[in-house]
Amino acid sequence: MATANATPLLQVKDLHGHYGESHVLHGMTFDINPGEVVTLLGRNGAGKTTTMRAIMGLLRKRAGSIRYQGVETVGLAPNKIARMGIAICPEERGIFSSLSVRENLLLPPVVMPGGLSVDEVHELFPRLEERRNSQGTKLSGGEQQMLAIARILRTGAKLLLLDEPSEGLAPVIVQHIGEIIRTLKTRGFTVLLVEQNFHFASTVADRHYVVEHGRVVDMVPNDKIAENAARLETLLGV
Amino acid sequence: QTPVKVKIGVLNDQSGLYADLGGQGSVWAAKKAVSDFNAASKGLQVEVVFADHQNKADVGTSIARQWYDVDGVDLIVDTPNSGVALAVSQVTKEKNKVFINSGAATSDLTGKACSPNTVHWTYDTWALANGTGKAMTKNGGDTWFFLTADYAFGHALERDTSEVVKANGGKVVGNVRVPLNNADFSSFLLQAQSSKAKVIGLANAGGDTINSIKQAAEYGIVEGGQKLAGLLIFLTDVHSLGLKTAQGLNLTSAWYWDMTDANRAFAKEFSAANGGKFPTDVMAGVYSGVTHYLKAVEATKSAKDGAAVVAEMKKIPTDDKLFGKGEVRADGRQIHPMYLFEVKKPSESKGPYDYYTLKATIPANEAFRPLDQGDCPLVKKT
């Protein structure tokens, strides 16, 4: 492993998760080192989103161990977990319709220093400044995606959970997001990325975990992709 | 010989608007009448049951039917709420049982809707309108303004009272129709105030009456020299208003506990058994009505034929410790004097429920609608 000797920022061990009666996560185990960009790859329904929700505490029925900076978070409420420095950009974006774009942007409280300022955010996403007084959900699909990413950059959270951030974005913007993730990395942020767009993932990530049926079945460092192409193909149906 | 079985059902409001003026108090009064009557020694075996009609005519008739058909009830008493009372009266006639009403106001019970099985005991709209209207007009209150609840009952009260006022030389200077269950009366009270009428007649009931009296005090109406006349007010209403607010109010009632020794004794016993509350005229009426009924059953030796029992009730004069001597008329109306009271000032009240001063007595022969004016089919026949 590339950074095997650093203490992991996030350690997930034998994580199980349920939606009501249905058992979705079957012992996820992986870890993320500080400053890394790590992706979860997998087919639709593999349990990637569910894993993120479990880390964030949004999945109520979860068992196993999730340690953030060595602290066990299974059993904590989402707001406690957020205050420890984890933030999520959900798959369905979660833009609030009763808030303006600006209010949406300013909504998440700053949990620790080190986040971006509002001006920096606007520099990254000029479109958001133009539309700042519109109702949040009146933005186009892609604009909402930008807003969802932008708003967690402000909070100072050190671990960002991005669920399919490239979905529905124009190719230029996807490129742009890639640049942003790289910038975040240099600033010391750690990113857990869920992606369908493998091509995009490979331009930003350090390592890839492959998820199948609620389990990690493989791990491929980004620089070994070429060697593992055949294996990935069978796993992801590429 | 085997005792004559009699089952009495007190059917009234136990949970709603009229629960305080009848409710469990009426049940107590009925039971008291039975024990005072010494039924067992007279060959009667009497049982008293009760139920809550929830002020719903369908619930009331369901209970009445079931009582008559299944449970063997012979007499239903009390039953405030005119709608329920009229419905129960009809069922009673159909089943040939007896219905003695004490709590409902509608004078139709002995008028258009009279029945050979129904006796109306304590008061009715005509008597109330007549009592208050006549006595007050005669005492100098000769200009009137009405606050009228805007539905049949209010209209009837207003109409009846206006007639009495006019017949006694008074004048009605205005009226305003107030929607039912309207919490705020200030607007209407201001209209009444600016009409300069000497008497403001409250042709409404329950919460509406209470709120209008309360707000009249706030706007200084009584202090300003106008008099309030409540057309349907009970002791319990005055109690809930408090004397400070209700003082000076005029009202008509069939019975008040502080008039005779017998009444006082009854009230004392009632109060001891009912957590310090005092009996209303409705409860006294239940007592009186049940007593008279038992006398009639004793005479007829059977409670099964309702019409026969009522006929007997009409034949023998009424006489009991609360209502004194009187009679039940052909139309089913029980006749007794009515009284006009004024509510005392707080300083004049000497004890619990010491609320009224007697202002005038309306003799029995003037207190109720003349027999020939009620359009009761029973009367025409005879």
Next chain:
Amino acid sequence: MDTVSDVPYIVEASGLTKEFKGFAAVKNVDLRIRRHTIHALIGPNGAGKTTCFNLITKFLEPTRGTIRLNGRDITRTKSADIARLGMVRSFQISATFGHMTVLENVRVALQRKLGTSFHFWKSEASLSELNDRAIELIKDVDLLTYTNHLAVELPYGRKRALEIATTLALEPEMLLLDEPTSGMGREDIARTADLIKRVSHNRTVLMVEHNLSVVANLSDQITVLARGEILTEGPYSEVSKNPQVIEAYMGTGHGAH
């Protein structure tokens, strides 16, 4: 209604404009869609693609401009009636009838043609004559194994397939698909693209799509929108070389999806 099939364009929108409280999302767009082609609408986020869709299907009222379907003016027609005229849309977020089975989902769409939809006195059994056709459609989109599942239970990609089956049940002349492959894994994307290709036979398809490989493979004609206006139009080979389009939309690393 007279189908003027000699008109080469099935949809003609001219001067289409939509303003939201002073903000013009779509400005004076002239859009013409040729019969029996797959026409793609692409453009940066917020360019007005979905809004155009909504205008054409009348889920939004245009501020200005006219829309013709088969030569007939539908600018004032209600959205439910537009569906009856043969133009049916899908939604950007998947839209199925969750607590109905896959079969029922498709059948509801077929049912309208029976003309008994207001008949509350008829038995539901009267609908079973539609089952064969429904199964056929379900087979077309590879959902046969799910026929009796409730729609909520389907995986995401399969819901989209169901949606397409439901849409096809109306036998629309014209299909509008809003980002049909978004959120799908590669496998499903390929499957869906294939499906679109198949159903476009004898139909006209207008789609909004960000996946350039899908756009490149499927579309006959592309309209590029930017900031509510048409940037350029043409086949993929032309459009993808347009420097303006590259700058505003495609970026430099495209094509390798």
Next chain:
Amino acid sequence: MTTTPLAVTAPQQGFSPVRILIGIVVLAALIAAPFAVYPVFLMKVMCFALFACAFNLMLGYTGLLSFGHAMFFGGASYICAHTIKVMGFTPELGILAGVAFAAVLGLLVGLLAIKRQGIYFAMVTLALSQMFFFFCLQAKFTGGEDGLQAVPRRAFFGVYDITSDFNLYYAVLVIFLIGFAIIYRAVYSPFGQVLKAIRENEPRAISLGYRAQQYKLLAFVLSAALTGLAGSTKAIVFQLASLTDVAWQMSGEVVLMTLVGGMGTIIGPVVGAAVIVAMQNYLASLGEWVLVIQGVIFVLAVSLFRRGIVGEVIAFVKARKEKAGA
């Protein structure tokens, strides 16, 4: 916020032998019932059961909670009582008049309210029924708080005598069965399918070419008319029409019945009506506790037995079947 739909029970239909057998047994029981149980009570249950079923047609199958159904129930009851008592109609004509009135009123209210959804719809219907209540309170022909009393029990079609409660019981039974059959049919009809689709996803149903408003409106009118049928019948049974039936508490009561029985199930409202009516009869001697007990049932039903009695039973049976199957 994510919401789960109100009714989630799967359709139960088809004619298996077991079902037919059950049907025969139930019918026999209904015919024999008045020999065992007090007929007036049974008739009351049937009136309210029909009312609740009609109401459920709206709530359970379109997801729209009307908090104003009392206006159709009480309104029809007034019209039926008035036409019979004052205009000399026979009962079937009186009922017809009541139903027609409820249907027209339903159409008017529906036109106003149907565009609203969820809570808005509940509030609008509540307000309109409140207007109707005040109208009835003040209108001359309703007799104010006295109501319309002593409605004669004329013979049905001039031949079927209903002066005895026994005879009347069978007439009411027939009316109830007709009403119930109409509702059953409507739920499992092509129309019912479209309604279901609209409830599940309205924009999608529109995009398939269904004019959702019209379907909901028809459902509303149907529900109002059947509610009118129940109200008219009640007027004949009790020989009176009163303000109680148009008051908003009545709208609340029918919600309670539906909820207790199980909304969105075809038989649930019947069970709910029976339970609540029986309880009211029983509670009559409990005095002041009536309100409290009703309230407690509401709270329990909402927090613990959300599917209602019938819904819970169905779920239980289903779970057992699944276990057995697995």
Next chain:
Amino acid sequence: MFELIGVAPQALFGQLLLGLINGAFYAMLSLGLAVIFGLLNVINFTHGAQYMMGAFGAWMALNYLGIPFWGALIVSPIVVAIIGMIIERTLLRRLYNLDHLYGLLLTFGLALIIEGLFRRQYGSSGLPYGNPLPGGTNLGFMFLPNYRAFVVVASLVVCLVTWFVIERTKLGSYLRAATERPDLVQAFGIDVPRMITLTYGFGVGLAALAGVLAAPAYQVSPTMGSNLIIVVFAVVVIGGMGSIMGAIVTGFGLGVVEGLTKVFYPEASSTVIFVIMAIVLMVKPTGLFGTAK
């Protein structure tokens, strides 16, 4: 002096003022409802009962504890709010993921329970409560009781403060966001469950405060709330559900309209609000100040 449609202008002023006073009650009650609806998506049918509890709270404070009106003005709303918060924690909380109608039904049941208990304990004809500010001012065109003047001022202040907090502060934006996606807001680090509890408590407290204010003017009776609540619902719908400003403005506005109806056509004064509601909903389905969700 000229007359306006048969009513002297002075009398008209008087009626306008009276309307405003009534409007003050509508405004406070509908404000509480709007806050609760806006943030919890629950139509709080218990609101009327909680208003009644506020009034009874004042009565009990006076009669059992000797706390006068001015003390009750603070004590009673707090106690009722705490009871409300317990209800929220134990009962309402379980319903947030379900259709909003369940909330309405639950609170409807609660209203029945509360009203029933109070009726049992205190009877239904009500209890007296003295006027803490007797006397009044003669304004020339009418006699304005001091207490009524106080009610208008007090409720205006309460309404405006509430509006400011919700629409103009960060707290307000948390509240609004939590209405839509409580889980997500919580994932941003905000203790949403506690916020919701407090919000419900606040809305209930407003109802109770209105109840305390009502005690000296109206009868303290178990039914006082259920008679009023339907009208208040109408006010909220007209104003636009969940709109704070809408609740305040329409509350006062409809009080005035109703007051004027009482002069010109008293028979209609109980229905005028519903008529207005029907018209408003036809013209503007989301209510005067509402926005589509």
